[in-house]
Amino acid sequence: MIARIARTGLLLAALAAAGCTESSYTDFAPKANKSLPPKVIAEMNAKGMKRNSPVLARIFKEEGKLEVWKQKTNGRYDIIASYDICKYSGKLGPKFIEGDRQAPEGFYTVRPAHMNPNSSYHLSFNIGYPNTYDRAHGRTGTNLMVHGGCSSSGCYSMTDEQIEQIYAFARDSFAGGQTEFQIQAFPFRMTAANMARYRNDPNYEFWKNLKEGYDHFEITKVPPKVDVCEKRYVFNRIPEGAAAFSPTGACPVSTQPEPLVSAYQTYQKTYEAAFASAVDAKATATKPSIKGIKEAKIVQDWTHRRARGERISIEPPSLEDDGTVVATSRMGRIDSPAGRRMAAAEAEAEAKKKAEEEKLAAKKRAEEEKAAALAAAQERKEATAAQASVVAQQPEATASTDAVAAPPAEEQKSGLLSSVRKRIGNIFGS
Incomplete structure (x- = not known):
């Protein structure tokens, strides 16, 4: 109990030094004080986790997952919850500058001062971008968060119900004495198959650097110690003597625990063999990444x-x-005077274009109608000429017919005269 009180006192002192109070993460907002579901508490107990033990979050863009890992009594971490990311903006790849709408990738640190129970996105916490690595590369951006509301312009957005649980995990760990927790944000699960798929991506060298930290966690199941030198992440390295890491300077002479070095070498041999096989295998399509x-x-x-x-x-x-x-x-x-002016200009140009198209269409129709009328007139002229030709030939045909019919008529007249003469002769006895 005394240790617990002392730990709480140290936490409050740290918060005061950071320019905030305990209300930064507990506050009086009911949504920020909701307990974890009984089912989650039961699973924590089954895995040997205390409700206030430290946490860690992992994010995988391509898979669309946010995982919460929690420390067990043996000091190693185990996954306790996995959520579907409701929405993130941008593509695979890091954030470069303010306004590029990219959700960050890298190793970030969340402290109590980053928790916002009164967020306009239900609940939120700032992930700590830009970190030392980002600043060494001149990267800019502010207010990059994990939040509710399922709406994103550079953040990782969850549903309100999801963010309440994630917020509760962080809140409880801070109450238990954890002063900061790590967020590891990756483009995808950094397996040999995925690394082989993206080996030609312009972000590949950056991702290879992230993979070193990914591997350290996979091996140890403990959040890696993260430093930056020569503009690169370095993990679990201890500088010799009074040397220190300079983000843009040369890396100092440093060492790593021998068991970790040995385990990492073994892990890498297995990975390299799997990578070689994956290169030769038929891979699934990649997703777009920022160039x-x-x-x-x-x-x-x-x-x-x-x-x-x-x-x-x-x-x-x-x-x-x-x-x-x-x-x-x-x-x-359109949400401003400038936008409305642009819309009006576009509408005017569109109307002008439409009027010109209608004018051309009308001209074409008129030409087609004129051509059709000329064709009809020509047909009528030809028909009239043909009819006149037929009429002109009709008298000749009649005369010829009469000429052919005449002989039978003359013959009939001659026969009649002969009959008359015969009768007169009979009368006068001749």
């Missing part, structure tokens, strides 16, 4: 134009492998 700072700047420009209220494509543009920029033809909302 570096160039694409980040293109999306950033889209974000700034959207913020100004300009009427732009409903989705951010993408940079293709051949360097072309592709954007959907669907336009977004």
